[in-house]
Amino acid sequence: MMGQSAGRETKRDMKRDMKRDTSEQERKQKGENKVGQAFTYEAAGQTLVIHLPREIDHHNCTILKNETDLLLAENYITRLVFDFTRTEFMDSSGIGVLLGRYKQMKGSAGTVAYYGAGRQVKRILAIGGIAGIVKGYDTKEAAMEGRPERREPCRK
Numbered sequence: 001m002m003g004q005s006a007g008r009e010t011k012r013d014m015k016r017d018m019k020r021d022t023s024e025q026e027r028k029q030k031g032e033n034k035v036g037q038a039f040t041y042e043a044a045g046q047t048l049v050i051h052l053p054r055e056i057d058h059h060n061c062t063i064l065k066n067e068t069d070l071l072l073a074e075n076y077i078t079r080l081v082f083d084f085t086r087t088e089f090m091d092s093s094g095i096g097v098l099l100g101r102y103k104q105m106k107g108s109a110g111t112v113a114y115y116g117a118g119r120q121v122k123r124i125l126a127i128g129g130i131a132g133i134v135k136g137y138d139t140k141e142a143a144m145e146g147r148p149e150r151r152e153p154c155r156k
Helices: 002-030 061-074 092-107 119-127 142-144
Strands: 040-044 049-050 078-084 113-115 135-137
Touching: 040 061, 049 061, 049 142, 061 092, 078 092, 078 142, 092 113, 092 119, 113 142, 135 142
Parallel strands: 049 078, 078 113, 113 135
Antiparallel strands: 040 049
16 A cells, blocks of 8 residues: 555656646746746846845745745856845845845855845845845946945935
């Protein structure tokens, strides 16, 4: 009995894995992530830009983390840039995702930056300690190049 149920479970797992592989291939071809257009990404050389969604919370942080980790594992990335231009809300789980990617990139001698953060997001980044360790920029071009530029401080 135990061998039969284990065999069925294995076949189910194999079917599920095959289905997952197919959907991931389709997703990559479309340039989408698993949740449709919640966030998108683009790679330019050794730079990966993650275009974040309107809200970053515990509902989508696991997917964001896993997808970013997958992209970092599959590509040789030396600079990770987060695009906050669409983001209006972020909770502590978003801080955790950013901090985790910062540690990951630092461990492989890479750098992390962000751009396009509005007042509310800048405030959350400052409170969470991210603004002190990850450099913020106003434009995508500046963030991708890592060039210094004048930034306005976060005001309450």
